[in-house]
Structure formats: structure tokens, C-alpha cells
Amino acid sequence: MGIHSVGTSDVEAVRRVLGGDTDAYATLVARYRDRLARYAVHMLGNREDAEEALQDAFVRAYRSLERCDDAARFGAWLYGILVNRCRTTGARAAKRGRVFVRDEAALNGVAHASVAEQTEGEDVVRWALARLTPEYREAFLLKHVEDLEYEEMARVTGAGVSALKMRVKRAREQLQAILREAERV
Amino acid sequence: MFEPDEELIGRVVRQLRRPVTVDAGLDARVMEQIARLPARRPGGPARAAWRWLTRPRTIRLSPLGALAIATVLVAIVLWRPDRRSGPASARAFGFVVVAPRAATVSLVGDFNDWDAARTPMQRTRKDESVWTAVIPLTPGRYRYAFLVNGVSWLADPAAPAARDDEFGAPSSVVTVGGS
Amino acid sequence: MTLLLAVTLVALQAPAQGVDPRLQRLDSITRPMVAALVDSARAAALPTEPLVQRALEGATKRAAGDRIVAAVRRLALDLGHARDALGITTSPPELTAAAAALRAGAPAATLTELRRIRRESLTVPLAVLTDLVSSGVPVDSAAAAVLSLAAKARDADLVEFRRAVERDVALGAPPASATAAAAAAFTTADVQVNAGARQQRPGRP
Numbered sequence: 001m002g003i004h005s006v007g008t009s010d011v012e013a014v015r016r017v018l019g020g021d022t023d024a025y026a027t028l029v030a031r032y033r034d035r036l037a038r039y040a041v042h043m044l045g046n047r048e049d050a051e052e053a054l055q056d057a058f059v060r061a062y063r064s065l066e067r068c069d070d071a072a073r074f075g076a077w078l079y080g081i082l083v084n085r086c087r088t089t090g091a092r093a094a095k096r097g098r099v100f101v102r103d104e105a106a107l108n109g110v111a112h113a114s115v116a117e118q119t120e121g122e123d124v125v126r127w128a129l130a131r132l133t134p135e136y137r138e139a140f141l142l143k144h145v146e147d148l149e150y151e152e153m154a155r156v157t158g159a160g161v162s163a164l165k166m167r168v169k170r171a172r173e174q175l176q177a178i179l180r181e182a183e184r185v
Numbered sequence: 186m187f188e189p190d191e192e193l194i195g196r197v198v199r200q201l202r203r204p205v206t207v208d209a210g211l212d213a214r215v216m217e218q219i220a221r222l223p224a225r226r227p228g229g230p231a232r233a234a235w236r237w238l239t240r241p242r243t244i245r246l247s248p249l250g251a252l253a254i255a256t257v258l259v260a261i262v263l264w265r266p267d268r269r270s271g272p273a274s275a276r277a278f279g280f281v282v283v284a285p286r287a288a289t290v291s292l293v294g295d296f297n298d299w300d301a302a303r304t305p306m307q308r309t310r311k312d313e314s315v316w317t318a319v320i321p322l323t324p325g326r327y328r329y330a331f332l333v334n335g336v337s338w339l340a341d342p343a344a345p346a347a348r349d350d351e352f353g354a355p356s357s358v359v360t361v362g363g364s
Numbered sequence: 365m366t367l368l369l370a371v372t373l374v375a376l377q378a379p380a381q382g383v384d385p386r387l388q389r390l391d392s393i394t395r396p397m398v399a400a401l402v403d404s405a406r407a408a409a410l411p412t413e414p415l416v417q418r419a420l421e422g423a424t425k426r427a428a429g430d431r432i433v434a435a436v437r438r439l440a441l442d443l444g445h446a447r448d449a450l451g452i453t454t455s456p457p458e459l460t461a462a463a464a465a466l467r468a469g470a471p472a473a474t475l476t477e478l479r480r481i482r483r484e485s486l487t488v489p490l491a492v493l494t495d496l497v498s499s500g501v502p503v504d505s506a507a508a509a510v511l512s513l514a515a516k517a518r519d520a521d522l523v524e525f526r527r528a529v530e531r532d533v534a535l536g537a538p539p540a541s542a543t544a545a546a547a548a549a550f551t552t553a554d555v556q557v558n559a560g561a562r563q564q565r566p567g568r569p
Contacts, residue, residue, distance in 0.1 A: 020224070022224075025216070025219060029211075029212050029215050033212065034205065034206060037207040038201075041207075042201055047207065047208075050207070051208055054211065055214055055218070060453075062219050067453070069406060069410070069411055069412065070406055070409065077409060080409075080453070084451070084452070125200050125201065129201075144198045155452070158452055172194055175194060179197070293424055298386055298416075299425075300420075300424070324519075325487060326457065326460055326487060328417075332424075338425070345494075345499065345530075347498075348497070351422075351427075351431060352422050352425040352427040352432075353425070353427065356421070358491070358495065360495070360523065362488040362523060
């Protein structure tokens, strides 16, 4: 699948924004918001941080739009900015001691479901993701959830293709180990 | 129940691929933040005007005419539309070379497509051997050289040399800063 | 010979994009090869304008086609390495300056460190580093000096620093010590240079 912009529409919108039509940027925000949100939420583990990173990425992209060398690849370029933002936001959140937090409601007084149910549950997957090294999580999400080709991942992350392949492999191994461990508890 | 590894990862991926929605107010917040930024200058008509001004000219100018053009260039410099260099503004830069036996001298470089017709230099006074040209430059690093009589290459003796002399003819470098 | 063959194959497979009309100045054998390199750079989200300018420089200097292709290819690789060192949101002028610095022998770690310590554009500090090396300053002395100034010095101060070093070297000082001395002087004196006036008058850049 990869990151495919909707061809001329992105080019046209970028052209209009660069020409001074600020409102045209809203089209791009609406177009990419949910797709980028999915990556940010899984990467950072909570909605609040994800929305902060997302908003930040959109504003930065607008400010440096002239630097987008090829408007047809706007989506991929924007993606790269978001990946960077998530790295910064993630580092900041870690310093604040904020880890992956579930809903307050879910935390308060919910009886532990049986192991089998937990294994199926969303929370377990998110918890397992949280335990991955950030680099591995990033690579795993970009490859398996966002469906990027390795060449595109290399452009977006700045890492080499073989390094990325290794990270994805390690991520899969770690996830399997974590989830099996959860099953045994 | 022990699930094969592939299926385990497959399940994880399927779950993670489910669409995620964010707060509907995000779009509005982004546009609000953008609205507070300084307005973007339009690129269309301004860029066309710039191209008209800097297109190659074959007219030979008197020194006075050259001075007039230089003044106009400097004035226009303040709103030169930038090509992919962000909100930086251009500044007038003067280039000077001494070439007593030259009939023509051109300034060529990364800023004018190395086109010898674009920036012919002018003598300062009819009997002087000093040639000058003034051009606007946005922040960046530019290789350039002087082309004398259409055939001889002169680097700028007062400027740093370009390291890569890959084409067998010397070049110099000028760096324009932002501050 | 092998390089030419490889580039030719790339040229044949390259997707048909609009070729920059300025490349018409290249001969019919060189043009598609350079166009293919420009396309690859664009696909890799690297700036293409420096590559076009390098090709045009070669054309104006009447260089042989294979030299032009080699020069463009080398610059494309340097731009890629520059981006690896500085990150994907680096501006094209910064990447161009960084590519030159890497080609001059500056270690990638120096570039990354510069990015870490300086908030403003890296174009001028990188250019100053490269120019110092061109004047004969050993690359580690140049890198150390620029790093020591980069956090606080304005662009104009860095240019003035470079001029000071070149003056001293022209007067016979050993390049490494001239560099260290000038850097120390700038750090302690907090020199405010009115370089704006210099730029408005016609004068040597």
C-alpha cells in the first residue's frame, strides 16, 4: 500500500497554499489526519500525546511547506515530520514518567478478566507494544500497520534499509515473547 | 492453546490497523494556530515579475545605465519571491574583479544557472580595469567564477576557492548568511 | 566504463518525468543520465536544484559528459549523507553546505553535533568549516573552532572569523594556530560586527 497521496489533489492543494490560500491547507489536514493519528496513537500509547504530536506535525509542515521538494509526495514528507515529532514527544513523555496509560475508568476497579480474554483484548496488545524498544515499535508500526516499503521507511526515518529490516524482525520476536509470557501468567 | 507465531503477529496487526479517530477539534486547532502565523507571500504574480526582470539581456549598457539597473535590483531585492528557501530575504551582493585586458566579463554561478549571458559585468569607468556586478542572493552557499572574453576562467582571488575543481576550471565560493 | 553502463541502465528505466528545460544545454548522451540522477534524487526527497546547477557548471565549462555525470552523482551521494547526518527536515541550503563540508573531510558526527548545539541555520557554520579547510586548516582544527563558536555566534560573526583566519594565514601564520587563536578571540571579545554595511556596498564578497 505505502503512502500514496491522492495525486493531483495534493499537488493542487500545496500549490494553492504556497500561493497564499491558507484555507486550502485544511483539505490536507482532513485528508491525512486519521491515517497519521493511527500511527501516532500506537507509537505514543495515549491519545493526548498523539494529538499533540499530530497538531505539531501539521503546523510544522505548513511552516516549512516550501521545503517539500515534491508536492506529489506531500503525504510521505508529512509522515516523516510526524515520525520525528513522535520521537520528541515520546522522549519528553518518558521523562515526565508518563507511560502508556489506559483510561482512568478502565483502571479503577475493573476485575481482571481471565487470561484468555486478556490475550484477546486491546489492552494487552497496547501493553505489549509499550514494552517494545521505541526504535523497534516505530519500525514495526511503519512496516506492518502503515504498510510502508522499506525504501520509503528509510526516507521517513533516516535509517538504512538493513537496519530497518533488523528492527522489524526484532520487534516481531519481542512481541511474540511478550505475548506468550502474558498467556502463561 | 498455543498459537503459531505468524498468527499471533497477524492478530496483533489486524487489531492495530483498525481506524483510529481523533478529537474532531484537532483540525480547527491546527488552522487556528496557522492563522496566527505571518501571512505567506503569494508566489504567482511576484515570481512572474521576477523572471521578467532577470531574463537574459543582450543590450550593452553604459556604466550609468548599469548603475541604474543595480539600484533597481537592490530595491526589488526586498520582496524577491523565494524559490524553496523559506521566509529568508535576499540581499544585494557586489562582485568585483580586475581584468585590464578583458573585452567582456561575465559573472556565472549557482545563482544564475552558470549562464554567461545573464550577468554581464560592467567596467566601473571607461578606462579602468575594474569590473563589477551586483546581484541579490538569498541565504546559501554558491559556487561562481568570472568568464573573461567568453573563454578564460578566473576565480575570485579574494574569495575562498571551491574545493571540487572537477571540471578543470577554477571556481570560488560565496556564502550568504541569514543574520 | 562500468559507471557509465550502470547510469545508462538507470536512465533507461527512469520514469518519464518532465526534464528540466535547462538541461537542454547538455549533449544528448549526457542529458538523460543527468536527468535520471535528478529524478532519483527527487524520489529520495533530496534537493534537485544543486544537482542541476552542478551539471550546468560543467556544461558552461565545456567539461566532458562523463565528468559531468560523475560530478552530479558524487554530489547526490553527498547530499544523501548530509541528510543522514542532519535529519530529514534540513533545508536545501543547509544540505548543500553540509554536502560540501562532508566532501572536505568533516566527520558526520561534527554535523550532527552542530545540529544539536545551534538553533539557527547551519548553512554558514558549515560553509565556514569548508572554507577554512580549503585555506589549509586541518579539518579537526576547523571543526573544533566552528563548534566552539556555533552555539552563540551570528552568521556575520562566523564570516568575520573566517576572514580573520585567512588574513593571518596569508601573513604566514600556521593554519591550525591561526584558527584556534581567532576562535578564542571571538569567544572572549563577543565581537559585534556590522557586516550589513559591507554587504550593501559593491565590494568583495
